[in-house]
Amino acid sequence: MNAPAAAPDQLEPRIRELFGSLDHAGELTAERVGSAELAAERILTGEAGREALGTRVRFMLGIAAQRVVAARYRAYGCPHTLAACEWLARELEGRSFEGPLPTSLQALRIDTPLAWAERLGIPAAKLGRLLVVEDALRAALTLS
Amino acid sequence: MSMSTSEPEAAAVYLDYAATTPVDARVAVAMNECLTRTGVFGNPASQHVYGRLARARVEAARAQVGSLIGVPAPQIIWTSGATESNNLAILGIARAAQARAAHRRGAHIVTARTEHKAVLDPCRRLEQEGFRVTYLTPDTQGLIDPLMVRDALTAETVLVSIMHANNEIGVLQDIEAIGECCRKRGVPFHVDAAQSAGKVPIDLSHAPVDLLSLTAHKLYGPKGVGALYVSAPRRAEVLPLIFGGGHERGLRSGTLAVHQIAGFGLACELCASERLEETRRIEALRARLWDGLREIPGALLNGHPTRHVAGILNVSFPGIEGESLLMGLPELALSTGSACNSDSDEPSYVLRALGRDTETAQSSLRFSLGRYSVETDIDRAVGALRREVARLRAVAP
Numbered sequence: 379m380n381a382p383a384a385a386p387d388q389l390e391p392r393i394r395e396l397f398g399s400l401d402h403a404g405e406l407t408a409e410r411v412g413s414a415e416l417a418a419e420r421i422l423t424g425e426a427g428r429e430a431l432g433t434r435v436r437f438m439l440g441i442a443a444q445r446v447v448a449a450r451y452r453a454y455g456c457p458h459t460l461a462a463c464e465w466l467a468r469e470l471e472g473r474s475f476e477g478p479l480p481t482s483l484q485a486l487r488i489d490t491p492l493a494w495a496e497r498l499g500i501p502a503a504k505l506g507r508l509l510v511v512e513d514a515l516r517a518a519l520t521l522s
Numbered sequence: 523m524s525m526s527t528s529e530p531e532a533a534a535v536y537l538d539y540a541a542t543t544p545v546d547a548r549v550a551v552a553m554n555e556c557l558t559r560t561g562v563f564g565n566p567a568s569q570h571v572y573g574r575l576a577r578a579r580v581e582a583a584r585a586q587v588g589s590l591i592g593v594p595a596p597q598i599i600w601t602s603g604a605t606e607s608n609n610l611a612i613l614g615i616a617r618a619a620q621a622r623a624a625h626r627r628g629a630h631i632v633t634a635r636t637e638h639k640a641v642l643d644p645c646r647r648l649e650q651e652g653f654r655v656t657y658l659t660p661d662t663q664g665l666i667d668p669l670m671v672r673d674a675l676t677a678e679t680v681l682v683s684i685m686h687a688n689n690e691i692g693v694l695q696d697i698e699a700i701g702e703c704c705r706k707r708g709v710p711f712h713v714d715a716a717q718s719a720g721k722v723p724i725d726l727s728h729a730p731v732d733l734l735s736l737t738a739h740k741l742y743g744p745k746g747v748g749a750l751y752v753s754a755p756r757r758a759e760v761l762p763l764i765f766g767g768g769h770e771r772g773l774r775s776g777t778l779a780v781h782q783i784a785g786f787g788l789a790c791e792l793c794a795s796e797r798l799e800e801t802r803r804i805e806a807l808r809a810r811l812w813d814g815l816r817e818i819p820g821a822l823l824n825g826h827p828t829r830h831v832a833g834i835l836n837v838s839f840p841g842i843e844g845e846s847l848l849m850g851l852p853e854l855a856l857s858t859g860s861a862c863n864s865d866s867d868e869p870s871y872v873l874r875a876l877g878r879d880t881e882t883a884q885s886s887l888r889f890s891l892g893r894y895s896v897e898t899d900i901d902r903a904v905g906a907l908r909r910e911v912a913r914l915r916a917v918a919p
Contacts, residue, residue: 389849397849403917425919429881432843436919452919454841457849460917 390499393461400460402467404450406438418442422479424517427510429454435463435514445474446486451514458500459507465498466511480519488515535899537856539740539892540689540717540834545785546742546893552788553744556781566778567769576780583787587749590790591715591734592725597757599770600778603748604716605640606763607735610750610774611712612644612683614760615733616653619680621761630678634658634666634685635875641683641714654678662877663826664693672703682711687718690872690888691825692834694722701730710756716740716748720793721801721831732756738782742893743789747782750774804832804891807900811835811889814904818911824873824886833895838878838886839907842914844869847887850910854903857888 389397406423410416418440427434433455440448449467453460466488473486480486491508494500500508536544545553556562556579564572566580584595601607612631620629633645635657645655656674660666666684675682682704687694697713704711712733715724720741726734733756737748752760752773766775793800815821815837824836839847844858869883878886889903 394849397846400913400917429841430879432880432884434919452917454918455843456845460846 389457392498393458393500396461396464396498397457400464402450402464402471403452403460405452406440406448406450411440416440416448418447420479422518424514424519426513426517427455432456433459433507433510435459435511437463437466437511437514437518439470439480439518441479444476444478446470446472446480453511455507455510456504458498458504459511462494462498462500462508462511465494466515482519483512483515485519534853534855535902537854537889537891537895537899537903539895540692540888540890541857542739542745543742543892544894545744546789546792548792549743549785549789553781553785556784562780562784564780566780567767576778579780579784580778583783586787586791587736588751590719590724590794591736591751592727593751593753597751597754599750599752599773600783601748601750601774602746603739604638604714604735604737605748607737607748607750608638608640608683608712608714609644610760610763611733611735611752612641612681613648613763614773615681615710615712615756616648617651618759618761620651620653628652628654628678629680630654630656630676632656632658632671632674632679632682632684634660636660636664636666636688636690636872637683637685638689638714638716641685645683659875660693663829664688664691664824664872664876665826665829666695666700668696668699668703671700672707675703675707675709679707679709682709683714684711685714685717686724687715687722687831687834688825688872689717690834690870691836691876692717692830692890693826694718694829694831697731698729704732705730710759717834718831720790720797721833723797726751726753733760738786738789741789741793743786744782747779747786749786800893801832804893804895807891807895807897808832808835808889810897811891811900811903812837814900815907818908822882824876824878833891835889835891836873836886837889838873838882839911840882840885841918842885842911844884844886846914847885847910850914851906853906856890856903858886 406421411418419442422439425436435453438450439446449470451463451467453463475485491512562575562579564576566577584598588595588598649655658670684695684700686697701711710732713731714735716737719736732753734751739745762773764775769775820840822838848858869880873883
């Protein structure tokens with residue numbers, strides 16, 4: 379047998395908590411923009427990665443009045459990837475920015491994947507997965 | 523089997539018997555008899571009464587292990603486990619052949635891409651030493667065609683090493699037919715039987731196998747002890763790896779661990795006497811498990827539908843990443859077929875060798891059942907899998 383994956387009890391408690399409560403997984407659709415359910419004026423969507431490479435992430439940010447009013451994601455990947463997506467979605471909701479749209483992670487005061495890893499206790503070997511998460515967020519901010 | 527609440531992840535259902543088995547309580551009693559001053563604690567190499575008693579216990583165990591596979595006791599060599607047995611067989615045979623004039627250069631070995639690392643890594647080591655290794659690719663169900671082995675043999679082939687039961691998918695190779703191909707060409711044939719011994723009948727009195735690796739901890743014996751069967755004609759063709767006293771007739775030096783050996787021996791005897799009933803029961807549990815899992819949309823059986831050991835079931839759940847699936851199942855103790863951990867992002871090389879794509883390979887789980895598995899364990903596992911697959915599929919893009 380190959381080396382087994384980490385057992386659930388070997389994950390950092392913060393990762394376990396996030397992975398166990400993927401509350402922000404889901405969709406923000408254009409049809410819902412401006413509805414009572416979603417008070418966004420615009421949705422920014424970005425995607426990165428491939429399943430065959432182990433990680434694929436799509437981020438959706440609902441924007442209104444220079445604020446991220448909703449953040450959702452869909453993700454295929456290891457527990458650390460899913461936990462990082464959930465954490466970022468929680469962090470992003472409510473963030474304000476200057477100008478009509480946020481154009482960078484810095485504009486939303488989101489730091490680097492290395493800092494995410496340190497904060498969440500994600501092993502260095504998983505940094506590549508976090509870069510895919512970052513790419514999805516960047517794509518949402520620059521391509522939408 | 524549910525573990526006692528003193529263990530981490532209280533009452534997690536143990537479905538990882540292919541990784542290791544708990545020591546049978548009867549085996550533990552036998553081992554305990556060889557530890558303290560009132561027991562058989564002597565060094566089997568000593569000539570006094572304590573040594574003679576220990577030696578007698580070791581030889582009784584040797585007969586028990588030999589009996590399990592149908593060979594005379596003297597052809598059993600004690601080792602620390604299947605990894606050492608595989609290393610001794612592969613490196614020992616190959617280097618001995620290299621030392622002989624006929625194979626000074628270009629000596630050749632045949633094995634399979636789906637072998638355990640304890641076979642593949644010694645083969646890679648031999649490649650560094652100048653050997654040539656052919657890695658056979660199995661069919662999509664994991665079987666190695668004996669004719670493929672036959673066709674791979676050359677005048678320079680010094681060893682064929684093919685496992686009996688695969689540790690990830692449980693597929694059983696036709697070692698008799700493969701062995702016949704080897705015997706016709708006079709090539710030594712080694713079999714890693716770590717996952718099959720005690721679970722399927724092995725009778726080497728008839729099978730054309732020259733060396734066979736065993737380990738105790740896969741058959742309810744202790745960790746840290748194993749054995750290598752070496753047929754009498756091949757004994758002189760094996761170079762030892764460990765020196766220092768000439769134990770085991772020069773093939774494996776080191777003081778024998780009497781308690782582990784005694785435990786190994788009894789574990790083999792119990793497997794032999796209880797195998798038929800146990801296999802029937804475990805096979806029924808495996809069928810119940812697969813019946814439950816196949817209801818999950820997309821669930822895919824990895825391996826052969828009929829040629830497998832009773833206890834191993836490998837299933838892929840496409841669209842789900844294996845490590846996340848495993849993490850979402852804290853109530854189950856099992857292994858992912860992929861090695862997606864902090865050390866490696868590579869999916870299972872066994873499943874890739876079967877032709878599974880990367881995504882399917884990294885979505886696999888290995889369920890392995892054993893002596894203490896019960897129906898409620900299976901039902902709990904099926905329920906947990908249905909829940910977690912649905913949750914993670916809802917998250918996926």
